[in-house]
Structure formats: structure tokens, C-alpha cells
Amino acid sequence: MAEPDTHTAPIEQTAVRLDEVDRKILSLLQEDATLSLDQIAEQVGASKTPVWNRIRKLREAGVIRRQVTILDPDALGLEACFFVLIRTSEHDKDWAARFLRALRERPEVIEAHRLAGDIDYILKVQVKNARAYDRFYQSLISEVKIHNVTALLSMEEIKATTALPIPDGTR
Amino acid sequence: MAEPDTHTAPIEQTAVRLDEVDRKILSLLQEDATLSLDQIAEQVGASKTPVWNRIRKLREAGVIRRQVTILDPDALGLEACFFVLIRTSEHDKDWAARFLRALRERPEVIEAHRLAGDIDYILKVQVKNARAYDRFYQSLISEVKIHNVTALLSMEEIKATTALPIPDGTR
């Protein structure tokens, strides 16, 4: 397979200037990528050509990254979501590289960040149930040494969006 | 506007039975929603009609939720991402309702979960910089009383995907 990697381009992205119409287009597309050009054009009050040109430019500028389908975790039987706080004693490059690889190759890791402060990493992990989380956890700590782990179990998803707040033009 | 809400249907979703072809289709669509029926059909080794029927059924069954465009936070100038751990002393219904509303109406809150354990809530907040986070924080605590807040600043996004792990058929 042509590796449709989840962690895209390490391009140093720098903020792009957008006008009101660009922002409107982006905010529509963020909510629903199936909207046709006609519908978008109508909603932003322009005709197809300029809207299409703007979308193409936004794609080229890297503002628009990709289009994805969002699935329902419950329908897939993924009823448990954990946030995992990790402290490590190891800070050498080799350890970090192995840890990163371990995270990237595990599909139940939906998100992973390196943090500032006394907690070193946070993960979001989506699994079937607590048992599946434990399997994940055991497998992870057997692969890389970790000093301290706290798992926070989500009881209820209050909000979850892929839509970013699009800053307004005043800057 | 027809309220393209980010928090979709409170349908109690129950796990759906999928075969190998369904899983392949879903995993392709999760990575790239722009794939044409032809391309998907080719990759799963079937022709268009059955693939199209399966996709329709997966949509009806609620496995497929929506199609969205993913934007680049850096390109939008949203360079700061915080995970916010919240403890509250208030546990009455009215407080919870106001808190939820406050979160849902703030676009910088990308994700919010109610947790089990001594931390009550976790938020993911995407903003321009630390100053913008502070504005968000001040505004939130002025709207609802919160006992204790810890903000974890992300230094590096190691992994971020919208793709869920699709469980295999053995169950």
C-alpha cells in the first residue's frame, strides 16, 4: 500500500493570510466535506470559479490538509477511551525514538503529544474495553521503559470535533 | 444556518457486525475520503455496486458518521495546544449543564470528556498562543466555578489521527 500515513509532512507551516470568504469556505468544509462547489458558492455568496480557485490555493498553501471519513467508535465496539499521562526517567534520543515508533505503530493510539512540565507525554487511546487497554499498556511497557503512568478513563464524551477555531482577520 | 453541530446524534450506538470487505472499505475511507468508488472497488477487489451498497449501509448503520476536511492548525496560526485537567467541587445538575454549554459554545475547545476518578474533566484546547489560552481560561472560570485547573502544554504533536482501529472479525 502507498502508506497513507497518519502523521503528515513535517513541513514547518507558517500562518497564512485569509480573508472573510476564505474563512467561510474553510468553516463550511471543516463541518462537511461533501458540500458541492455549488452549495459552497451559494453560501459564501460568490460563484463557482472563485470559490474553486480559493480552495485550490488553500490546499496548496497547506491550510487544507486532507479529507477523511469519521467513524463512530461505539458502532465499532470501541467503547473505552483513555487519556494516559506518562512520566519517564529516560530522556536520551534513542529511548525517545523507540517510544515514538511504539506509539505510531499502535493504531489504538489516536493522539500523542510531548508535553512541557513534569508530565512528559499524554496519549489518547481508544479501545474496546478495560481489558483491551490493559493489553495495550502491558505491551507498551514491555517495549519501552516508562517511569510512571496514570490512565484517565473517559465516562462521557462531552464534545469532540475536528473543526478548528478559524481566527478572525484582525491581526 | 441549519446548525451543523459538532456533537452529533445522541443515538445509543451498538456495535455492528462487519466482514473483511467492510473493514477494508472503512479503513480506506478513514484515511482518505476523496477516494472514488472505482478506486475503492479496485482495492477491495469488488465492483462498484456492491461497494456502494456497503457504504450506504454503513452510513445507515451509523458506522460512517460524516466526512470532514482537516485543516492545519499551524497554517491557521493556532500554534498552542493545551490539555486541561479540571477538578470541580460542584456536582449538581445545574452546574454541569452550564459547564457543558460553556464548553460547547467555545470553538477553541476541540475535545471534552467527563472522567472517572479524581480528575473530573479533561479538555483539549487549541489556541494561537499562551495569551489566548489565558483569555480562554479567564473567560471559562468567570462563567462557571471550577475548583482546580491544571494546564498541560503540548510541545510536539507526535501522532494525531482521526482513524480508529477497526477491530478484526474474531469475536
Add this chain to the structure above:
DNA sequence: TCTGAAATGTTTATGAC
């Protein structure tokens, strides 16, 4: 069930204003 094709709609690109 599937395959293959026809009808319909969308996207993408051009050229004129």
C-alpha cells in the same frame, strides 16, 4: 448476490466579459 452500463450530477479547466 454480483456485473456492467445508462442517466445524472460534480469537478475541473478555459475562454469571454
Add this chain to the structure above:
DNA sequence: GTCATAAACATTTCAGA
């Protein structure tokens, strides 16, 4: 920037194996 147009391509429906 708009509008109209057209070819290429995608989606959707449907007849027949």
C-alpha cells in the same frame, strides 16, 4: 472577480446474469 461552457470524472440507479 463573474458567467457560461465543455470535457473528464464520479455517483447513483437499474436491468440482467
